[in-house]
Amino acid sequence: MMNYSDAAEAGAVEARALTVVRGDRTVLRGLDFTVAPGRITGLLGPSGCGKSTLMRAVVGTQADVTGTVDVLGSPAGHPGLRPRVGYVTQAPSVYSDLTVRQNLDYFAAVLRPGRGHAASRREAVIRAVRDVDLASHADVLAGHLSGGQHSRVSLAVALLGTPELLVLDEPTVGLDPVLRRDLWNLFHALAAERGTTILVSSHVMDEAERCHRLLLMREGEILADDTPDALRTRTGSATVEGAFLHLVDEANTIREEPTR
Amino acid sequence: MTTVATAVSPARTLATAARVLRQLRHDPRTVALLLIVPVLMITLLRYVFDADPRTFDSVGASLLGIFPLITMFLVTSIATLRERTSGTLERLLAMPVRKGDLIGGYALAFGTVAVVQSLLATAMSVWVLGLDVIGSPWLLLLVAVLDALLGTALGLFVSAFAASEFQAVQFMPAVIFPQLLLCGLFTPRDRMHPVLEAISNVLPMSYAVDGMNQVLTHTAATADFYRDVLIVAGSALLVLCLGAATLRRRTG
Numbered sequence: 309m310m311n312y313s314d315a316a317e318a319g320a321v322e323a324r325a326l327t328v329v330r331g332d333r334t335v336l337r338g339l340d341f342t343v344a345p346g347r348i349t350g351l352l353g354p355s356g357c358g359k360s361t362l363m364r365a366v367v368g369t370q371a372d373v374t375g376t377v378d379v380l381g382s383p384a385g386h387p388g389l390r391p392r393v394g395y396v397t398q399a400p401s402v403y404s405d406l407t408v409r410q411n412l413d414y415f416a417a418v419l420r421p422g423r424g425h426a427a428s429r430r431e432a433v434i435r436a437v438r439d440v441d442l443a444s445h446a447d448v449l450a451g452h453l454s455g456g457q458h459s460r461v462s463l464a465v466a467l468l469g470t471p472e473l474l475v476l477d478e479p480t481v482g483l484d485p486v487l488r489r490d491l492w493n494l495f496h497a498l499a500a501e502r503g504t505t506i507l508v509s510s511h512v513m514d515e516a517e518r519c520h521r522l523l524l525m526r527e528g529e530i531l532a533d534d535t536p537d538a539l540r541t542r543t544g545s546a547t548v549e550g551a552f553l554h555l556v557d558e559a560n561t562i563r564e565e566p567t568r
Numbered sequence: 569m570t571t572v573a574t575a576v577s578p579a580r581t582l583a584t585a586a587r588v589l590r591q592l593r594h595d596p597r598t599v600a601l602l603l604i605v606p607v608l609m610i611t612l613l614r615y616v617f618d619a620d621p622r623t624f625d626s627v628g629a630s631l632l633g634i635f636p637l638i639t640m641f642l643v644t645s646i647a648t649l650r651e652r653t654s655g656t657l658e659r660l661l662a663m664p665v666r667k668g669d670l671i672g673g674y675a676l677a678f679g680t681v682a683v684v685q686s687l688l689a690t691a692m693s694v695w696v697l698g699l700d701v702i703g704s705p706w707l708l709l710l711v712a713v714l715d716a717l718l719g720t721a722l723g724l725f726v727s728a729f730a731a732s733e734f735q736a737v738q739f740m741p742a743v744i745f746p747q748l749l750l751c752g753l754f755t756p757r758d759r760m761h762p763v764l765e766a767i768s769n770v771l772p773m774s775y776a777v778d779g780m781n782q783v784l785t786h787t788a789a790t791a792d793f794y795r796d797v798l799i800v801a802g803s804a805l806l807v808l809c810l811g812a813a814t815l816r817r818r819t820g
Contacts, residue, residue: 401655421579
């Protein structure tokens with residue numbers, strides 16, 4: 309059992325022996341990891357390695373989880389965490405038949421219901437629209453936006469409640485380089501100014517350089533949990549991509565040895 | 569944020585209802601179809617039974633109860649299926665919202681649409697087409713709204729078993745048609761094969777249609793009318809609870 313003061317010193321997310329079995333396939337294999345508070349942790353690995361499942365386990369929407377996942381001092385999925393954790397799925401989950409503003413108005417009303425909060429809701433909506441740079445499109449139907457704009461609406465919804473932990477599943481997929489840079493600047497601003505802990509996944513290795521810490525994943529296992537610099541130094545690689553490939557080769561040799 | 573995640577929240581229910589209606593407003597063609605088709609169908613029926621106004625009375629009253637059930641079934645099953653497949657349901661359930669807030673919001677929104685739909689169809693039938701109602705048209709409206717809630721409840725429930733909109737519309741013939749055949753619209757239920765009559769006794773649409781006919785033939789609300797209304801309302805509530813059980817916070 310962990311009390312709150314321990315939790316503050318420990319990670320924003322603490323996972324021990326996290327395992328997820330879906331049907332006859334083990335998607336996550338007894339993972340241990342920590343996500344540092346107020347930092348940007350990148351979750352990197354090829355498509356299908358279990359990144360989304362890990363994020364869903366952290367948010368508490370994944371069924372059949374064994375092991376423990378503690379988030380901000382409570383077990384993942386605890387009702388008390390719902391207003392404190394923001395989650396953006398890979399596919400934009402907003403109503404395409406509502407405008408950007410109507411989408412945000414609704415989710416804001418769910419987070420902070422009642423007339424007494426009308427003013428603070430309005431402020432939160434304006435700020436979220438500005439954060440994702442969609443002020444000029446606030447009255448456009450979400451379904452009429454481009455793919456990148458559509459996914460930014462989804463991100464704006466997650467920013468509404470000023471969450472302490474933001475879980476972002478591949479938020480930069482399909483975005484042009486300028487937008488990608490802007491979003492990463494936003495993530496850094498959130499971590500630095502609002503103290504938000506960010507867990508962000510990507511399968512593009514060059515985004516790894518922008519994270520404070522990295523979790524490298526492959527086939528349901530965590531290959532490394534370190535800073536980008538330390539990873540490069542340890543593996544003697546020039547890039548994180550090189551470090552990842554080095555670690556994959558290393559893991560393969562270890563796996564093959566006992567069978568020889 | 570001070571809101572307790574588990575507290576019942578009328579504000580969230582209202583916000584959800586407003587959101588569902590706002591989505592409908594961006595789709596004027598659906599709204600037009602919802603409101604105008606029942607009026608056109610009841611008009612059509614009037615002239616199908618041109619030489620036989622007595623038959624129009626009984627079939628027309630039954631249809632006023634059946635329209636809201638069918639349309640709300642279709643609209644709700646598609647709307648909640650979209651909510652499930654677009655990821656918005658998962659997102660909402662990861663927020664401090666109760667399932668009851670969501671379901672209540674849907675019921676409130678589609679119930680409102682049903683009131684407008686039934687007002688138009690009932691007004692047309694009674695005042696323009698000469699539907700001869702002995703009881704109060706307001707009681708017709710009450711039954712129609714309860715039927716709409718039953719349709720909403722059934723739609724919400726079956727959407728959990730549909731993986732696509734194709735499948736969702738196929739639940740219409742599967743869930744609604746048997747009730748339509750057995751509800752007493754085509755022939756009185758006591759003249760069916762005893763097995764079918766027994767089945768019709770446990771199908772909620774039978775009571776929806778019976779309730780309409782009670783209003784048609786009696787000046788005041790009868791004991792049978794109250795029984796019918798309670799059964800339809802109770803079925804709607806039961807199916808809504810079953811529907812709530814299909815909204816899962818954790819999924820594979």
